[in-house]
Amino acid sequence: MAALLSLVVVPGFFTSEPVRTAVVIGGAAAVVSGVVGVFTVIRGQSFAGHALADVSSAGGAAALLLGINPLGGFLLMSVLMATSMELVRVDRASERDLVTGIVTGAGLGLAALLLYLDVTTSSTTGAAVTVMFGSMFAISASIVPLALAVGTGALLAIGVLYRPLLLCSVDPDLAAVQGVPVRLIGLLYLIVVALAVALSAVTVGAILSTALLIGPAATALHLAKRPGVAILLAAAIGVVATWGGILLAYDSYEWSGGHGWPVSFCIVALIFVAYAVVAETGRGRRRLESPAAGATTHVA
Numbered sequence: 693m694a695a696l697l698s699l700v701v702v703p704g705f706f707t708s709e710p711v712r713t714a715v716v717i718g719g720a721a722a723v724v725s726g727v728v729g730v731f732t733v734i735r736g737q738s739f740a741g742h743a744l745a746d747v748s749s750a751g752g753a754a755a756l757l758l759g760i761n762p763l764g765g766f767l768l769m770s771v772l773m774a775t776s777m778e779l780v781r782v783d784r785a786s787e788r789d790l791v792t793g794i795v796t797g798a799g800l801g802l803a804a805l806l807l808y809l810d811v812t813t814s815s816t817t818g819a820a821v822t823v824m825f826g827s828m829f830a831i832s833a834s835i836v837p838l839a840l841a842v843g844t845g846a847l848l849a850i851g852v853l854y855r856p857l858l859l860c861s862v863d864p865d866l867a868a869v870q871g872v873p874v875r876l877i878g879l880l881y882l883i884v885v886a887l888a889v890a891l892s893a894v895t896v897g898a899i900l901s902t903a904l905l906i907g908p909a910a911t912a913l914h915l916a917k918r919p920g921v922a923i924l925l926a927a928a929i930g931v932v933a934t935w936g937g938i939l940l941a942y943d944s945y946e947w948s949g950g951h952g953w954p955v956s957f958c959i960v961a962l963i964f965v966a967y968a969v970v971a972e973t974g975r976g977r978r979r980l981e982s983p984a985a986g987a988t989t990h991v992a
Contacts, residue, residue, distance in 0.1 A: 729909030747799030
């Protein structure tokens with residue numbers, strides 16, 4: 693067993709402080725993103741999640757410029773964006789997407805300005821890469837307590853909102869008839885999404901955090917029929933992909949000549965492969981079960 697483990701894990705992996713920090717924060721982000729992502733997919737608000745991720749980059753850039761906790765910057769900007777998106781009273785989905793797109797563009801423009809100031813005024817090297825694509829092995833261990841607090845808060849909020857949020861996600865009209873405050877639930881949900889996005893932005897970067905929010909959830913919903921089961925599967929898939937990506941990136945220093953692959957790429961690649969395999973298998977299964985494929989089914 694030890695010999696087999698040594699073939700997979702490069703020496704020093706378990707004793708590395710940056711790796712331990714990445715494992716803790718990455719695991720927390722994966723769990724929260726998986727849980728929240730299931731509702732995001734069910735509600736059809738993947739674009740909103742992507743918008744929050746993009747706009748949060750301005751907060752991360754501002755945090756680097758001011759020399760403060762980057763998670764705090766991501767968190768503040770994404771929560772402000774989430775609140776603004778829900779408070780703007782737009783009824784039609786097309787108009788909501790239009791408003792979201794405009795605000796997203798403005799947020800990315802602000803991020804570009806702040807990243808420029810990071811480079812020109814504070815001589816911060818690699819600021820754009822850190823904010824947009826993450827740098828997990830460079831995360832400070834001082835962020836861990838805040839990250840765990842944010843993750844715990846997001847999970848507790850989902851636990852409290854679970855039943856009304858699920859009803860609003862599946863049938864908002866029925867929820868309104870039953871007296872559920874649909875708009876308030878929507879606002880609280882978007883704030884929780886903002887917490888998840890902020891956590892994932894610190895790990896895989898603002899641009900790629902949508903993959904951690906949507907990918908495991910979409911994969912889980914292909915495998916499970918019940919929302920509760922899908923939530924557990926999404927969290928597990930996210931954690932496996934995140935920890936597997938960390939291991940793959942760390943090992944890549946050994947077999948790539950000392951130039952390791954980006955952790956964020958490894959994580960997103962594993963998520964993509966998992967979704968592609970499950971989605972293709974699901975399509976094949978649906979083809980076999982389709983009434984139009986009656987002859988094929990009969991032969992099988």
